[in-house]
Amino acid sequence: MWSTNRQVAAGDVVIIWQTRELIQPLLITPGKDFNSRFGHYKHVDFIGIPYGSKVGSRNGKGFIHLLRPTPELWTMALPHRTQILYLADIAFITSWLDIRRGSRVIEAGTGSGSFSHSVARTIGSTGHLYSYEFHEARADKAREEFVRHGIEDIVTLTHRNVCKDGFTVENSVDSVFLDLPAPWDAVEHAKKALRKDCPTRICCFSPCIEQVLRTVNALNDAGFTDITMYETLLRPHEVQHLPAPLPLSHIIDKLKKMEQNREEKRLRQIANASKRKREDDLKGLEADKRARTEESSALEDNNDQEGSTFQATPLASANVGFATDPSQVEAPPAKVNLAKASPEVRGHTSYLTFARLVPISNPTAENIEGDAVATSS
Numbered sequence: 339m340w341s342t343n344r345q346v347a348a349g350d351v352v353i354i355w356q357t358r359e360l361i362q363p364l365l366i367t368p369g370k371d372f373n374s375r376f377g378h379y380k381h382v383d384f385i386g387i388p389y390g391s392k393v394g395s396r397n398g399k400g401f402i403h404l405l406r407p408t409p410e411l412w413t414m415a416l417p418h419r420t421q422i423l424y425l426a427d428i429a430f431i432t433s434w435l436d437i438r439r440g441s442r443v444i445e446a447g448t449g450s451g452s453f454s455h456s457v458a459r460t461i462g463s464t465g466h467l468y469s470y471e472f473h474e475a476r477a478d479k480a481r482e483e484f485v486r487h488g489i490e491d492i493v494t495l496t497h498r499n500v501c502k503d504g505f506t507v508e509n510s511v512d513s514v515f516l517d518l519p520a521p522w523d524a525v526e527h528a529k530k531a532l533r534k535d536c537p538t539r540i541c542c543f544s545p546c547i548e549q550v551l552r553t554v555n556a557l558n559d560a561g562f563t564d565i566t567m568y569e570t571l572l573r574p575h576e577v578q579h580l581p582a583p584l585p586l587s588h589i590i591d592k593l594k595k596m597e598q599n600r601e602e603k604r605l606r607q608i609a610n611a612s613k614r615k616r617e618d619d620l621k622g623l624e625a626d627k628r629a630r631t632e633e634s635s636a637l638e639d640n641n642d643q644e645g646s647t648f649q650a651t652p653l654a655s656a657n658v659g660f661a662t663d664p665s666q667v668e669a670p671p672a673k674v675n676l677a678k679a680s681p682e683v684r685g686h687t688s689y690l691t692f693a694r695l696v697p698i699s700n701p702t703a704e705n706i707e708g709d710a711v712a713t714s715s
């Protein structure tokens with residue numbers, strides 16, 4: 339499937355990544371040019387360059403990346419001829435249908451081949467994908483791409499109307515995927531194509547709930563069980579590089595420090611007030627003393643005055659209980675990566691209706707008439 343070379347070669351299909359929104363495939367053809375708003379390039383310039391490289395334009399207007407195709411990149415880059423399946427749905431369907439290496443799978447219709455490429459990679463050369471498309475030009479284009487991408491031995495593409503004419507295989511596939519406007523018309527045909535020696539699975543992809551209901555009825559009528567519907571929605575997470583939130587020890591330490599500063603300030607104010615008061619008192623006493631000395635006789639003893647001198651209490655050095663030891667506090671990381679979920683949920687493409695077909699062991703006359711409940715294997 340696709341090139342496995344390490345370097346780009348003539349004839350390779352390369353994915354040209356310009357921006358997240360501008361990704362396109364390019365068939366490397368010497369003699370041709372590639373022009374975009376990110377500059378001017380010649381295909382020959384790409385030959386021999388390792389896949390994954392960033393390449394500058396000839397006219398210095400920008401750069402592009404040359405990527406080796408994968409089914410995921412192909413889904414992002416392919417030319418749309420129809421609506422296509424995207425990665426979230428493809429992954430979910432592949433998982434629920436239990437598609438794996440060696441699986442034999444039916445898909446209808448082929449459309450733009452988005453699902454086909456993923457399935458081809460999953461099942462590998464030991465599996466097989468039977469793909470059906472009733473629009474002839476689309477079928478031809480998809481077939482051409484399957485050959486160019488080297489999956490023509492894994493995928494058989496048939497041009498036909500599966501609702502009318504059914505599938506080309508019987509009792510042989512492990513799973514069926516229907517992406518059609520009227521899947522209910524293909525349910526009986528799908529049942530014929532599924533193998534009967536083990537439980538098998540089906541998925542129908544429909545954009546509206548009325549179509550889901552018709553499909554569910556058809557699946558019930560055909561004897562499918564475990565009918566379940568899912569919708570795949572995307573909730574993007576944006577990763578931001580933000581300052582790390584402080585650990586709790588830092589917050590506690592900061593609060594203690596603030597409390598300590600407040601207390602020290604309060605004590606300083608008290609001490610200053612006391613000092614001012616003491617100075618004022620002393621000044622008053624001095625004045626008193628001088629006055630009395632002047633007024634009274636020289637015999638008067640002033641011992642009493644000295645004994646009543648105000649004794650200020652030194653308060654400034656009072657100890658408050660919040661000691662801070664910086665060595666005990668772990669240093670916070672400067673920045674962390676945080677994922678922020680977008681409140682908007684995007685991605686409704688369709689509803690996925692799944693069901694199982696469980697083989698009937700010991701068929702009875704009742705079973706053959708289609709009324710019996712299938713037994714689990």
Ligand SMILES: C[S@@+](CC[C@H](N)C(=O)[O-])C[C@H]1O[C@@H](n2cnc3c(N)ncnc32)[C@H](O)[C@@H]1O
Binds near residue numbers: 446448470471500
């Ligand atoms: C939405 S597209 C499929 C897209 C495809 N799953 C992908 O991922 O690219 C549906 C395709 O089914 C085809 N189609 C519709 N009715 C069909 C039928 N009865 N038999 C075969 N193909 C049919 C249409 O022509 C169209 O190309």
